[in-house]
Amino acid sequence: MNPLLAELHDKARAVLDPVHHDFFAGGVGDEVVLAENEAAFRRLALLPRVLRGKQISGDFPVMISPTAFHRLAHPDGELATARAAGDAVLVSSMASTVPIADVVAAASGPVWFQLYVQPDMDVTEALVRRAERAGCEAVVVTVDSPVFGRHRRDLAHGFHDLPAGLAAENMRDLVGPGLRDIEMSPLVSWEHIGRVQEMTALPLWVKGVLHPKDAIIAVRHGVAGIVVSNHGGRQLDLVPAALDALPAVVDAVAGRVPVAFDGGVRSGGDIALALALGASSAGIGRPVLWGLAADGEQGVRRVLDVLRDEFLHVLTLCGGELSRDMVVTRC
Numbered sequence: 001m002n003p004l005l006a007e008l009h010d011k012a013r014a015v016l017d018p019v020h021h022d023f024f025a026g027g028v029g030d031e032v033v034l035a036e037n038e039a040a041f042r043r044l045a046l047l048p049r050v051l052r053g054k055q056i057s058g059d060f061p062v063m064i065s066p067t068a069f070h071r072l073a074h075p076d077g078e079l080a081t082a083r084a085a086g087d088a089v090l091v092s093s094m095a096s097t098v099p100i101a102d103v104v105a106a107a108s109g110p111v112w113f114q115l116y117v118q119p120d121m122d123v124t125e126a127l128v129r130r131a132e133r134a135g136c137e138a139v140v141v142t143v144d145s146p147v148f149g150r151h152r153r154d155l156a157h158g159f160h161d162l163p164a165g166l167a168a169e170n171m172r173d174l175v176g177p178g179l180r181d182i183e184m185s186p187l188v189s190w191e192h193i194g195r196v197q198e199m200t201a202l203p204l205w206v207k208g209v210l211h212p213k214d215a216i217i218a219v220r221h222g223v224a225g226i227v228v229s230n231h232g233g234r235q236l237d238l239v240p241a242a243l244d245a246l247p248a249v250v251d252a253v254a255g256r257v258p259v260a261f262d263g264g265v266r267s268g269g270d271i272a273l274a275l276a277l278g279a280s281s282a283g284i285g286r287p288v289l290w291g292l293a294a295d296g297e298q299g300v301r302r303v304l305d306v307l308r309d310e311f312l313h314v315l316t317l318c319g320g321e322l323s324r325d326m327v328v329t330r331c
């Protein structure tokens with residue numbers, strides 16, 4: 001992990017209510033996948049190309065992954081995250097503690113709306129309309145959550161609702177703005193993806209694909225893109241590290257749509273490895289929360305600046321190129 005990000009995590013741990021720290025930090029079950037997501041990067045190495053004679057561009061293909069309840073981390077919540085995002089894509093969680101319209105208004109770059117399809121499709125449609133009216137540029141349907149993962153840390157703390165004064169603002173005036181008003185349903189299927197596509201002209205991405213066969217089905221459904229993700233180790237504690245699932249999905253998709261990735265990215269080198277394995281961009285989850293908790297907008301900015309600087313340095317050392325043939329397994 002980049003030591004500056006580790007410092008921000010230490011600071012976040014010191015200022016956060018331990019219950020909220022554990023909600024952010026924790027994973028499902030024994031937290032095997034949580035640890036594996038980071039460990040998978042350490043198993044790989046890059047063979048740099050040399051004498052390529054080119055100046056690298058400043059492109060920084062990173063998105064802020066959707067994470068819930070930013071006002072648990074800092075009073076400014078998602079407004080601070082949006083202000084800090086700059087030109088990175090901000091995928092704003094449906095479970096934000098600031099309404100999506102205010103998130104978009106605070107952002108200077110693109111905002112995408114993450115959606116859990118609600119079994120009541122009127123509620124789902126109302127959420128999509130809110131995202132459209134706000135000016136979101138895409139909808140990202142999370143597909144890895146037929147039921148919420150069992151997080152032992154939350155169960156031990158008895159954390160099952162938001163503190164007074166905080167709410168899932170996008171749910172307000174629909175079902176209700178409590179944490180438990182957001183439903184996850186095993187009945188959600190590809191048919192619902194089609195129905196959301198009929199509701200909106202916005203590009204629809206699916207997030208949480210690990211199996212190459214699902215990636216192919218997603219492409220057949222005309223999705224705009226796929227995010228390979230295991231939800232940061234928060235859903236099924238039996239899945240592979242997200243990085244290990246990436247190459248097979250990239251191969252199955254064969255360039256037909258972009259394949260983004262998240263899970264365990266903690267340094268610029270991690271971003272480089274994910275891109276070399278074929279990711280179109282790398283998503284950052286918890287480090288953004290640590291920056292936010294440690295120092296609000298400035299903290300999130302710091303996280304992105306540190307990652308950008310390190311990524312561009314690594315890219316330069318790799319001759320400005322990242323491709324699958326440059327990735328080898330450590331002995």
Ligand SMILES: Cc1cc2nc3c(=O)[nH]c(=O)nc-3n(C[C@H](O)[C@H](O)[C@H](O)COP(=O)(O)O)c2cc1C
Binds near residue numbers: 066262265
């Ligand atoms: C505290 C927390 C809340 C999350 N909330 C959401 C969410 O609302 N929607 C979603 O699709 N994914 C959610 N995720 C998963 C992230 O989008 C992302 O997949 C994951 O955090 C990436 O792993 P990383 O934290 O190791 O970077 C959440 C993750 C965390 C840690």
Ligand SMILES: CCCCCCC(=O)C(=O)O
Binds near residue numbers: 179231
């Ligand atoms: C019961 C819904 C809570 C919001 C979902 C947040 C989330 O995805 C997470 O991993 O936490």
